[in-house]
Amino acid sequence: MKKLTYILLALLLCSCATTKNAPIRQRHTAEVKKASLTLKTDKDAFTLHAAMQTVLDSACIISVQPIAGIELIQIRATHDSVTIIDRTSKRFARVGYDLLTELSNRKICYKEIESIATGAHLRNSQKQLKTQLELTGHKAELTITYPRIDLDEPLRLRPERTEGYQMLSAEEIDQIFKK
Numbered sequence: 001m002k003k004l005t006y007i008l009l010a011l012l013l014c015s016c017a018t019t020k021n022a023p024i025r026q027r028h029t030a031e032v033k034k035a036s037l038t039l040k041t042d043k044d045a046f047t048l049h050a051a052m053q054t055v056l057d058s059a060c061i062i063s064v065q066p067i068a069g070i071e072l073i074q075i076r077a078t079h080d081s082v083t084i085i086d087r088t089s090k091r092f093a094r095v096g097y098d099l100l101t102e103l104s105n106r107k108i109c110y111k112e113i114e115s116i117a118t119g120a121h122l123r124n125s126q127k128q129l130k131t132q133l134e135l136t137g138h139k140a141e142l143t144i145t146y147p148r149i150d151l152d153e154p155l156r157l158r159p160e161r162t163e164g165y166q167m168l169s170a171e172e173i174d175q176i177f178k179k
Contacts, residue, residue, distance in 0.1 A: 028056040029155045030118035036145040037064070041138065048072075052117040053155050060110075060117040061157060076160055077113040085162060093168040105134055119146045 032052040039046060054060045062075040074085040082100060085092040100108040115121055121129050129144045168176075 029151070029153055030054045030056070031150045031153060031155060032117070032119065032146055032148070033150075034147050036143075036147075038143040038145075039140055040143075041140045053157060054114055054117045055155060055157065056114065056118070059157065060114050062117055077110055077117075079110045082113070083160060083162075085160070085165065090164065091166045091168055092162045093173050095173065099173070116144065119149045122146065 030052075031054070032050075035050045035052055037048045037050050039048075049065050051063045051065065052060065053063075058078070060075075060077040062077075063071050064073040064075070066072050071087050073087065074083075076083040076085070081094050081096050083092060083094045097109055116129070119129070127146050129146070131142050133140045133142050
């Protein structure tokens with residue numbers, strides 16, 4: 001009986017390990033592979049590329065890639081917080097929606113981020129979303145171009161990897177946004 005228990009436990013552990021990287025077999029997903037983000041301020045304008053993956057009512061991952069698919073910044077939104085991972089500086093910050101609302105003078109919640117990541121704001125055959133932003137008093141216009149949105153496809157959401165990264169304190173986050 002002991003041997004049978006160990007064999008069943010070993011099989012269970014092995015099966016868990018093999019499904020860890022398997023696609024999420026869940027409906028209600030959205031993926032945008034080659035979105036274009038253009039940010040215009042009073043002084044500057046620049047365009048970045050992004051990939052956005054969403055499991056509806058669960059998690060959104062926005063990967064900002066300036067060139068050749070190399071990730072610069074990753075934004076992971078869940079119902080309780082947003083994690084921003086800066087790959088170049090090896091830093092990350094985990095903030096609640098109350099802080100984002102305070103910094104932007106606009107109510108920000110998970111549903112709004114999910115709506116942007118899935119293109120839910122788009123009407124009919126529209127492929128661009130334009131929105132006005134304000135962050136700590138600085139105004140900007142953000143244009144997101146969605147070339148194609150794949151719905152209800154199995155996704156492979158990568159785990160959050162922040163080992164070896166410095167977590168920013170609330171004071172450091174405040175200083176970054178007040179510059």
